[in-house]
Amino acid sequence: MDAATPRFVFAREERVRFGHCDPAGIVFYPRYYEMLNAVVEDFFTLGLGIPFDQLLGPRRVGLPTVQLDSGFERISRMGDVLVQRVAIEHLGRSSLRLFHHYEGPDGRRAWFRQSLVCTSLETHRAQPLPDDVRSALLALSGLPESTP
Amino acid sequence: MDAATPRFVFAREERVRFGHCDPAGIVFYPRYYEMLNAVVEDFFTLGLGIPFDQLLGPRRVGLPTVQLDSGFERISRMGDVLVQRVAIEHLGRSSLRLFHHYEGPDGRRAWFRQSLVCTSLETHRAQPLPDDVRSALLALSGLPESTP
Amino acid sequence: MDAATPRFVFAREERVRFGHCDPAGIVFYPRYYEMLNAVVEDFFTLGLGIPFDQLLGPRRVGLPTVQLDSGFERISRMGDVLVQRVAIEHLGRSSLRLFHHYEGPDGRRAWFRQSLVCTSLETHRAQPLPDDVRSALLALSGLPESTP
Amino acid sequence: MDAATPRFVFAREERVRFGHCDPAGIVFYPRYYEMLNAVVEDFFTLGLGIPFDQLLGPRRVGLPTVQLDSGFERISRMGDVLVQRVAIEHLGRSSLRLFHHYEGPDGRRAWFRQSLVCTSLETHRAQPLPDDVRSALLALSGLPESTP
Numbered sequence: 269m270d271a272a273t274p275r276f277v278f279a280r281e282e283r284v285r286f287g288h289c290d291p292a293g294i295v296f297y298p299r300y301y302e303m304l305n306a307v308v309e310d311f312f313t314l315g316l317g318i319p320f321d322q323l324l325g326p327r328r329v330g331l332p333t334v335q336l337d338s339g340f341e342r343i344s345r346m347g348d349v350l351v352q353r354v355a356i357e358h359l360g361r362s363s364l365r366l367f368h369h370y371e372g373p374d375g376r377r378a379w380f381r382q383s384l385v386c387t388s389l390e391t392h393r394a395q396p397l398p399d400d401v402r403s404a405l406l407a408l409s410g411l412p413e414s415t416p
Numbered sequence: 417m418d419a420a421t422p423r424f425v426f427a428r429e430e431r432v433r434f435g436h437c438d439p440a441g442i443v444f445y446p447r448y449y450e451m452l453n454a455v456v457e458d459f460f461t462l463g464l465g466i467p468f469d470q471l472l473g474p475r476r477v478g479l480p481t482v483q484l485d486s487g488f489e490r491i492s493r494m495g496d497v498l499v500q501r502v503a504i505e506h507l508g509r510s511s512l513r514l515f516h517h518y519e520g521p522d523g524r525r526a527w528f529r530q531s532l533v534c535t536s537l538e539t540h541r542a543q544p545l546p547d548d549v550r551s552a553l554l555a556l557s558g559l560p561e562s563t564p
Numbered sequence: 565m566d567a568a569t570p571r572f573v574f575a576r577e578e579r580v581r582f583g584h585c586d587p588a589g590i591v592f593y594p595r596y597y598e599m600l601n602a603v604v605e606d607f608f609t610l611g612l613g614i615p616f617d618q619l620l621g622p623r624r625v626g627l628p629t630v631q632l633d634s635g636f637e638r639i640s641r642m643g644d645v646l647v648q649r650v651a652i653e654h655l656g657r658s659s660l661r662l663f664h665h666y667e668g669p670d671g672r673r674a675w676f677r678q679s680l681v682c683t684s685l686e687t688h689r690a691q692p693l694p695d696d697v698r699s700a701l702l703a704l705s706g707l708p709e710s711t712p
Numbered sequence: 713m714d715a716a717t718p719r720f721v722f723a724r725e726e727r728v729r730f731g732h733c734d735p736a737g738i739v740f741y742p743r744y745y746e747m748l749n750a751v752v753e754d755f756f757t758l759g760l761g762i763p764f765d766q767l768l769g770p771r772r773v774g775l776p777t778v779q780l781d782s783g784f785e786r787i788s789r790m791g792d793v794l795v796q797r798v799a800i801e802h803l804g805r806s807s808l809r810l811f812h813h814y815e816g817p818d819g820r821r822a823w824f825r826q827s828l829v830c831t832s833l834e835t836h837r838a839q840p841l842p843d844d845v846r847s848a849l850l851a852l853s854g855l856p857e858s859t860p
Contacts, residue, residue, distance in 0.1 A: 286620060287601050290730060291472060291737045291790060292537050293621075297481050298453060298731065301446035305583050321643025324439065324582060325589075333445050337485040343540055346735060347617030389440050392491055434586060434768060435594065435749050439642060441587045441769075453731050469791025472730060473737070494587060495765025587768065588833050593777050594749060597742035620735065629741050633781040639836055685736050688787055 274355035274367045277408045278315035280307060284348045294343040300370070301336075304380055307352045307368060315354070316404040329398060330387040331364075337381045344370075344377050356409035362386045362394045364405065422503035422515045425556045426463035428455060432496045442491040448518070449484075452528055455500045455516060463502070464552035477546060478535040479512075485529045492518075492525050504557035510534045510542045512553065570651035570663045573704045574611035576603060580644045590639040596666070597632075600676055603648045603664060611650070612700040625694060626683035627660075633677045640666075640673050652705035658682045658690045660701065718799035718811045721852045722759035724751060728792045738787040744814070745780075748824055751796045751812060759798070760848040773842060774831035775808075781825045788814075788821050800853035806830045806838045808849065 282303055290296035308331070312320040323329045344350060351371045358365040368380040386397045397405070430451055438444035456479070460468040471477045492498060499519045506513040516528040534545045545553070578599055586592040604627070608616040619625045640646060647667045654661040664676040682693045693701070726747050734740040752775070756764040767773045788794060795815045802809040812824040830841045841849070849855075 285602055285605055286616065286734060287598055287740055287742065289735045291733045291735065292478050292480075292540075293735045294480070294540070296453075296731055297484070298446055298449035301449050302583055305444075305446060306581055309581055319643065320582065321641075325642060330440050332440075332442070332491070333488055335485075335487050336445070337483075339483050340481055343480070345617070346621060347615065392440075392442070433750055433753055434764065435592055435746055437587045438582060439585045439587065439589045444583055446583065450731055454729055457729055467791065468730065469789070473790060493765070494769060495763065588774050588776075588836075590776070590836070592749075593780070594742055594745035597745050601740075601742060626736050628736075628738070628787070629784055631781075631783050632741070633779075635779050636777055639776070688736075688738070 274353075274357070274369070275410065276353040276355050276369065278311045278354040280310050280314075280352050282306065282350050282352060284344050284346055284350065286346050289346050294345055297340060300338075300340070300378055300380075303350070303352065303370075304368060304382070307354060308366070308382075308384075311354050311366075312401075316401070316408060318401055318404055323398075323401070324389065327398070328389040329395075329401075330389045330392065331384045332387060332392075333382055334363075334385050335381075335383040338378065340378045342372065342374060342377045344372060348372050350377060356405060356411060357381070359402070359405050359409060359411055362396050364397070422501075422505070422517070423558065424501035424503050424517065426459045426502040428458050428462075428500050430454065430498050430500060432492050432494055432498065434494050437494050442493055445488060448486075448488070448526055448528075451498070451500065451518075452516060452530070455502060456514070456530075456532075459502050459514075460549075464549070464556060466549055466552055471546075471549070472537065475546070476537040477543075477549075478537045478540065479532045480535060480540075481530055482511075482533050483529075483531040486526065488526045490520065490522060490525045492520060496520050498525060504553060504559060505529070507545075507550070507553050507557060507559055510544050512545070570649075570653070570665070571706065572649035572651050572665065574607045574650040576606050576610075576648050578602070578646050578648060580640050580642055580646065582642050585642050590641055593636060596634070596636070596674055596676075599646070599648065599666075600664060600678070603650060604662070604678075604680075607650050607662075608697075612697070612704060614697055614700055619694075619697070620685065623694070624685040625691075625697075626685045626688065627680045628683060628688075629678055630659075630681050631677075631679040634674065636674045638668065638670060638673045640668060644668050646673060652701060652707060653677070655693075655698070655701050655705060655707055658692050660693070718797075718801070718813070719854065720797035720799050720813065722755045722798040724754050724758075724796050726750065726794050726796060728788050728790055728794065730790050733790050738789055741784060744782070744784070744822055744824075747794070747796065747814075748812060748826070751798060752810070752826075752828075755798050755810075756845075760845070760852060762845055762848055767842075767845070768833065771842070772833040773839075773845075774833045774836065775828045776831060776836075777826055778807075778829050779825075779827040782822065784822045786816065786818060786821045788816060792816050794821060800849060800855060801825070803841075803846070803849050803853060803855055806840050808841070
């Protein structure tokens with residue numbers, strides 16, 4: 269899949285808040301990663317129909333991030349609305365790679381390439397993605413079946 | 417410079433706190449980036465002898481992060497002490513690339529490769545690194561003079 | 565005004581996220597205060613029709629919190645939706661006291677009594693509330709004109 | 713015990729960081745509460761000799777905050793060092809009230825009065841403070857034995 273033309277399958281918006289911004293008046297970059305986790309939560313709950321709180325709570329399925337590359341291209345200020353889009357780049361047996369776009373009216377503000385691994389929250393060891401998660405990801409992604 | 421054998425020039429420690437951890441009992445990854453900014457602050461103030469608060473405050477020199485790649489290799493729990501090391505990978509006219517290691521007793525927990533650009537906080541445009549910053553970086557890094 | 569029967573003039577909802585919760589699986593209380601600032605922002609922008617980002621940005625009007633009392637009555641977990649309500653308890657020449665409720669399906673989860681002072685962001689000194697802010701607060705509150 | 717003359721039994725310092733500050737250039741108040749939790753952690757681990765991570769981790773003892781009153785008296789900026797002091801105001805069978813001071817060179821910056829309740833992290837119900845915690849609090853506080 270060509271990252272230059274990602275096929276986005278989910279979008280949400282988030283308004284940049286006072287508390288996201290630093291003394292330079294722009295988003296303090298650790299806050300972008302808090303937003304990123306909110307995107308992943310909403311992508312699961314709303315995009316895939318798999319409630320994220322059920323997954324990590326009663327189902328004890330973890331999805332820790334193991335690799336995360338990011339680019340910050342334009343500054344964002346308090347009050348800006350960011351459109352956050354998600355593409356599924358790769359789906360493995362126990363892993364998943366997402367590509368994220370944050371856009372403002374002037375173009376792309378930031379991007380993130382995020383590899384997540386499915387784990388048991390009892391042992392913190394890798395395990396295959398649950399069948400319902402895997403099916404929902406496949407259906408939404410349009411990707412062919414694949415293994416890592 | 418070979419990233420496999422970084423030449424670390426600064427180190428600090430940070431204890432993982434309750435507030436860094438998530439319901440899975442391990443560090444919530446956005447907190448690693450808050451720690452990262454603390455490392456950069458201390459690296460400037462203590463490692464380079466350039467007070468970071470003076471730089472961003474009265475001197476109005478910004479150092480936004482423009483690219484940031486990260487790997488999360490082992491989990492960290494509340495109470496763990498992380499040794500955070502910094503290497504200077506590249507020094508350009510108006511940019512800087514740092515490589516960071518976070519280590520626990522069991523080995524490397526996470527790494528970060530961070531590109532920062534020097535800006536004016538009045539205009540948010542790139543500008544050359546101030547002479548004192550550049551000299552301190554060169555002296556500490558052992559790198560030859562270079563341009564981007 | 566009797567705090568036992570607050571007259572709420574604004575409400576919003578916020579879903580408790582993974583990143584709000586601690587290793588005990590419940591909201592880490594500093595995150596409630598991040599939510600509180602989001603409530604104040606939305607109360608100004610949406611409730612009063614005074615864009616908060618304009619107020620603190622170009623208009624250079626500050627609204628620092630000077631007193632804040634809080635009670636945490638029931639725990640909140642990931643996935644819970646909190647209804648956040650705001651009442652205007654007191655309106656002075658340069659100050660404002662708000663009362664906040666956070667409710668879940670099982671009743672009140674938390675409350676906050678917050679005193680804010682209007683300042684100039686140039687000097688950080690107190691100044692009268694701008695006329696448009698004062699008028700909007702009076703209109704919404706149903707309070708009589710008052711001085712501190 | 714007279715809150716006007718608290719008997720402080722523990723102190724630590726924390727430097728105000730870039731990430732603690734907002735676009736007004738001063739500490740964003742939710743960050744004061746993150747610092748507060750760090751104070752409580754260090755008070756237990758270093759002041760009482762009861763490792764906080766052991767308490768909340770393997771021992772499954774919770775200490776949620778149920779009431780928290782706060783005053784913000786002077787602004788703090790990036791680079792400021794805050795001296796954070798703790799007094800034990802009240803010790804009950806299953807509860808504890810702390811009074812906190814944050815001081816800068818110009819005097820008191822903020823204060824907090826914090827009531828914590830001892831709970832089981834299995835049930836989130838109140839339970840008596842463990843004997844070792846209670847003994848360490850009594851020894852440090854100089855308070856007489858008391859019940860709620």
